[in-house]
Amino acid sequence: MRADDLVPLGRTGLRVSRLGLGLASVGGLFEPVSEERAAATLDTAWELGVRLYDTAPVYGYGRSETRTGAALAARPRDAYVLCTKVGRLIEPGGPDTQPIWADPPAGVGPRLDYSYGGVLRSVEESLERLGLDRVDVLHVHDPDEDFGGAVGEAYRALADFRARGVIGAVSLGVNHAPVAARFLREAAAPGPDCVLLAGRYNLLDQSGLDELLPLCAERGVAVMAAGVYQSGLLADPRPGAPHGYRSVPAELAARIEALRRVCADFGVPPLAAAVRFPLGHPAVASVVVGARSPEEVAGSVAFLNHPVPGGFWAAVKAAGLLPEAAPTPA
Incomplete structure (x- = not known):
């Protein structure tokens, strides 16, 4: 399994790389990113074989889409899959502001709008920011x-x-697996083609396995798994590190330490295990990771390409760190 392997995105007819790039960070998630650094990040992803890119209007209040479009403008349009989102319009005085965006464009903000007309306007404005057709x-x-x-x-x-x-495809971008499962059940036929699931199917949280992932596998709905690093918690579990925990709960800290011991026994970096694990599920087509620098992109590619010895996943399960029902990569 390699980061640049191309696989079908479920029933959509699209093909995506096993590793996708989430573009919230280049929009200024938590800290500013310069235009030059954003462009270099996207260029490095392309050079390393990433062909799935995920952005949104709310990421930096339009900034991520603008930078994504500029970086991809010279690339063959049929050679990559581009995702963006609807549900928030970016406009003067938009009230749904979020403190997580560093130095957003002045005077504008998001406004929730899931209406038919709002979606049409959102797509039109996204295409304008992206500069793509x-x-x-x-x-x-x-x-x-x-x-x-x-x-x-x-x-x-x-x-x-x-x-x-x-x-090519209708999808959901969700942080809560039950919400996505309900949506799949209630949407008019034929329903969504994909789900971007953030933070709910990874080494520390397998709640997506309860209902959503089996439902996706049954219906041929492709899953893009995001949030696999748990905001860096697996890399640096110290309180106050970038993952956002002021005090990491003792039970969670013990699980992370046990996982790191198994990884050390097999010579597998914890983040290599993290980025590979979701791809063991038959519904998961790609893992989407964020990056704010060329080095972070290269690191994620190296983690996914890192060999995992036979017996590793069995040892993780034997330590009680994954449920037996969780499929693991071959």
């Missing part, structure tokens, strides 16, 4: 913010785009 995958972003509007009008707008061939 199409988006391959559109996620309904955070549908739990207005579930009725998201599963109703927003989904209907995206389904119409799909039926007309304007986009």
Whole structure:
């Protein structure tokens, strides 16, 4: 398994690299990123074989989409899959501001809008910021913010785009697996093609396995697993490190320490195990990781390409660190 292996994105007809690049960081997630550094990050991802890129209007209030489009403008359009999101419009005085964005553009902010017309406007404005003629995958972003509007009008707008061939796939971008499972069950047929699941199927949280992933496998819905590093918790579990825990709960710290011991026994970096684990599930097509520098992209590629010895996953399960039901990579 390599980061640049291309695989089908479920039933969509699209093909994606096993490693995708999430582009919140180049929009200024938590700390500023210069235009030059953002461009170098995307260029390095391309050079290393990444062909799946995921952005959103809310990432830096349009900044991520603008930088993504500029970096991809010279690339062959049919050689990569580009995802963005709907559900928030970026406009003057938008009230749904988020403190996680460093130095966002002045005077604008997001406003939640899952209406049919809002989705049409969102896509039009995303294409303008991207400077591209199409988006391959559109996620309904955070549908739990207005579930009725998201599963109703927003989904209907995206389904119409799909039926007309304007986009290749309808998807969800979610942080909560039960929300995605409910959406798949309630959306009008044929339903979404994909789910971008953040933080709910990784070495520390397998809650996506309870209902969502089996449902996706049953329906042929492709999953893109994000948040696999748990904001760096596996790399540096110290309190106050960038993962955001002021005090890491004792039970969680013990699990991380036990996992790091198994990794050391087999010579597997913890982040290599983290980026590989989700790909053992048949519904998971790709793992999407964030990066704010060329070095971080190169590190994630190296982690996914790192060989994992036979017996490693069995040892992880034997230590009680994964449920027996969790599929693991071959």
